[in-house]
Amino acid sequence: MNDLADWKPELLGVDGRVLPVVTAPAEVLSRPGTEVDPTDPSIVQLAADLVATMRTSPGCVGLAAPQVGVGVQVFAVDVTEHPKTATLHGAFVLCNARVVEANRWRPGREGCMSVPDLTGDVKRAGRIVVEAVLPGTGTAVHLVTDAFEARALQHEIDHCAGKLFLDRVAGAHAVYQRKVYL
Template identity: 70%
Template sequence: MSEPVGEAAADPVTAAGSARLAAWTEVELGVAGRVLDVVRAPAGVLAAAGEDVDPAAPESVQLAADLVATMRVSPGCVGLAANQVGVGVRMFCVDVSQHPKTRTHHGTFVLCNAEVVAASRKERAREGCMSVPDLTGDVKRAGRLTVRGLLPGTGEEVTVATDAFEARCLQHEIDHTDGLLFLDRVAGAHAIHARQTYL
């Protein structure tokens, strides 16, 4: 997900869950990430649901590091899914910590085989995407979200509860792993806009 894109949740993250995500970052720092090319629509890999991935496999750890490295050098990018770099598996990275619309955040993290386990408080907001660089769209998504996934490297299951912009970003990236773009979520042509700036 890329930038343009209530009420804050009361400490929606457990300290243990946040610490486990931070611990994964230390693993990530031990693997040299490669900057990969970002695939653009209408590439077929973006429209296909990804396969579940073995988070402990060395290639999964490498892919996780590659996603983070690619996200970090891509202007305005706050999340990137594996199929956006041409790999059809259920993995994505997120980091909304520097975004002005962020309330709750967990820094940089990667999840494998993630799924939404609870969602509430629908809100409409503008979204963009590295794979659809010329357009943005108004998308209605949950403002409070709980997601369960596996950490690359350890394979540990974590549950992430969040809100606001991070919740939106997680839903955007999970959609990617299901073969959906934000354009598949807009209410109609009136909700699609030409991107004015790409930061």
């Protein structure tokens, strides 16, 4: 298996389109996504679209296909600008991702473009190992990461499994109204 060292979104070879983001309670957000053929041209286009949509959304560090209304297991992540980032792999897109190791569980605050008015405290692994496939090439990757990038990956993998961060909070006491800055 490879890592992400040589992969960049530009390698997809297609221009991404900015897609509208769906919000809860849209049904696509609560259904497990199907696995994909990462070399299918429609999946390559979707990967580029996810990156383009993520890049036009301030503060967005990840976006999954169900969030743009497509019920498949594809997501983009880029935590480059986030202050809580330790390990950093840059911008990337993964297909059919699975967490194969998880440890160092910690609570942390999460938000989501599909739940725009709320944030919540979610306990997630602080170090994970993920196996997935890269769009376009179909290359299998083995990704080891920690801290904020690990949290972002778990959040997006949850989207692909039909779960929102609200499904992972400890209870109503761990859900907060999102602060709006003008």
